[in-house]
Amino acid sequence: MTITVGDKLPSATLVKVTPDGPDQVATDSFFAGRTVALFAVPGAFTPTCSAKHLPGFVEKxxxxNAKGVDEIACTSVNDAFVMAAWGKSSDADGITMLADGNGDFAEAIGLTMDGSKFGMGKRSQRYTMLVEDGVVKQLHVEEPGEFKVSSAEYLLGEL
Structure with a gap:
């Protein structure tokens, strides 16, 4: 079942790289008590993700933040080291890069896609969601091959 507006995010564990190494991030605590703009991409270093999706959130x-977003986070079905390298190479300061290495979070919210024909296997669909205190307030899922409603510009216009 796909998550919808008004649903609480499921408990899951994502991973981010810190100066001390990989750190597990529990969704329950990460999203608690604040407003987070979470966006997901099919893969780090992929064309649309690198040229438009991540840079848009860096730029906006x-x-x-001025519209009440406490944190911006990016997730993808990649390992934490790839996510950290992508964030660094993209000058994504201020964006928390969260690895969903096995796709467990994407699966738990019902937003997976099959990228097998591209050699990518199970991945996350491209989306943006606004989460307040762990509850989905906005959800914008892209149609396959599209990049419109998951952009930072679109989310900003909805706030």
Whole structure:
């Protein structure tokens, strides 16, 4: 079942790289008591994700913060080291890069896709969601091959 507006995010564990190494991030605590703009991409370093999706959130970070977003996070079915390297190479300061290495979070919220024909296996669909205190307030899922409603610009316009 796909998560919808008004649903509480399921308990899951994501991973981010810190100066001390990989750190497990429990969704229950990460999203608690604040407003988070979470966006998901099919893969780090992939064309649309690298040219448009992540850069848009980097570019609009301050405007999103001014509209009440406490944190911006990106998730993908990649390992934490790939996510950290992608964030660093993209100058994504201020964006928390969260690895969903096995796709467990994407599966738990019902937003997986099959990228097997591209050699990518199970991945996350492209989406943006606004989460307040662990509850989905907005959800914008892209149609396959599209990049419209999951952009930082679109989310900013909805706030």
């Amino acid at each position: 970070r301050e405007e999103l």
